[in-house]
Amino acid sequence: xxxxxxxxxxxxxxxxxxxxxxxxxxxxxxxxxxxxxxxxxxxxxxxxxxxxxxxxxxxxxxxxxxxxxxxxxxxxxxxxxxxxxxxxxxxxxxxxxxxxxxxxxxxxxxxxxxxxxxxxxxxxxxxxxxxxxxxxxxxxxxxxxxxxxxxxxxxxxxxxxxxxxxxxxxxxxxxxxxxxxxxxxxxxxxxxxxxxxxxxxxxxxxxxxx
Ligand code: SF4
Numbered sequence: 001x002x003x004x005x006x007x008x009x010x011x012x013x014x015x016x017x018x019x020x021x022x023x024x025x026x027x028x029x030x031x032x033x034x035x036x037x038x039x040x041x042x043x044x045x046x047x048x049x050x051x052x053x054x055x056x057x058x059x060x061x062x063x064x065x066x067x068x069x070x071x072x073x074x075x076x077x078x079x080x081x082x083x084x085x086x087x088x089x090x091x092x093x094x095x096x097x098x099x100x101x102x103x104x105x106x107x108x109x110x111x112x113x114x115x116x117x118x119x120x121x122x123x124x125x126x127x128x129x130x131x132x133x134x135x136x137x138x139x140x141x142x143x144x145x146x147x148x149x150x151x152x153x154x155x156x157x158x159x160x161x162x163x164x165x166x167x168x169x170x171x172x173x174x175x176x177x178x179x180x181x182x183x184x185x186x187x188x189x190x191x192x193x194x195x196x197x198x199x200x201x202x203x204x205x206x207x208x209x210x
Contacts (some may be wrong), residue, residue, distance in 0.1 A: 006074040013070075021065035021076055022050055032065045032078050033087070033107060035094075035177050036128035041137050043067040047094070047128050049107065051086045053077040062086060084111055092117040094126045098178035101126075124180035125155055131172035131181050141165045144172065144184075155180070157188035 001016045008025050015024040020043060022032045036046040045067035052065040055075040062082060077083065088111040095104050096118035104126075108115055127146070132155060135144050143161040146153055157166065166185065173181055 004070045004072050006070055006072065006076065008076040009078055015070040017070070019070045021052060021054075021063070021068050021070060024070045025065070025076070025078060030078055033110075034066055035103065035126065036130060037066040038130055038134065038175065041130070041133050044129060044133065047090070047126065049087055049090050051083055051090075053080045053083050087111045088113045096120050097123050097126050098180065100124075101178040103177040121151070123154055124178050124183060126178055126180075127153060128177060130175040130177070131155060134172045134175055139165075139169065139171065141169075144181075155184055157185060159188055159192050162188050163192045 001018065004015045004017055004019070006013050006015065006024065008021070008028065009030055011028050011030070013024050013028050015027065019027075022034060022037060025032050032050050032052060034047070034050045036044050037050065043066050045064040048064055050065040051062050052068075053060050053076070054063055054068070055061075055077075056071075060082075065076075065078070087107070091104060091107045091111055091113040092115070095101070095108060095113065095115045098104055099115060099120060099122060105115075107113065129146075131144050132146060135141050141161060142158070143165050144155055144157045147156045148154060162185075166188075170185070173185070176182070
């Protein structure tokens with residue numbers, strides 16, 4: 001595999017062909033923030049918080065660092081006025097969905113994001129796809145997926161698969177940047193365990209026993 005020489009934040013970097021900017025930066029100790037990225041999964045480029053500025057033939061442009069491959073003599077800036085502005089707005093938008101996410105709060109602090117800039121739509125999920133992709137790509141189970149479209153898009157465990165596969169797994173839980181997954185799983189769990197099976201009375205209350 002051939003070596004690619006580029007510059008990231010003024011540092012000369014030697015990367016391998018096919019590496020992404022996020023990985024090349026990491027190799028020299030520069031962290032580009034990510035939310036939808038996972039080293040075991042195919043690059044996704046969903047959340048765009050990894051936006052960086054690159055200079056191609058003297059022209060600056062913004063690209064997603066987690067999917068953009070290293071190029072010979074590329075000049076990369078992981079922080080700039082434009083980059084920080086994009087990240088700030090992205091964090092503000094995501095906070096409208098997941099206001100309690102600790103990861104988003106840290107990013108908000110870093111980029112001066114206003115948590116109240118956008119009207120709240122607390123679906124708790126920022127659609128990073130980590131849970132869905134991990135289950136499909138690594139576990140090959142497809143127990144969780146996106147349902148609905150547009151602003152109604154949300155994740156859902158599919159009870160017929162989740163009922164068999166998820167009890168001893170739950171590997172996707174710690175990946176979730178908002179904790180949404182736990183909430184969704186609890187919901188699915190309740191759907192999978194009717195009160196009769198749990199020793200309940202079969203009505204919607206939680207107190208009666210047979
Ligand atoms: S539930 Fe969490 S991990 Fe899954 S897509 Fe939403 S934010 Fe990402």
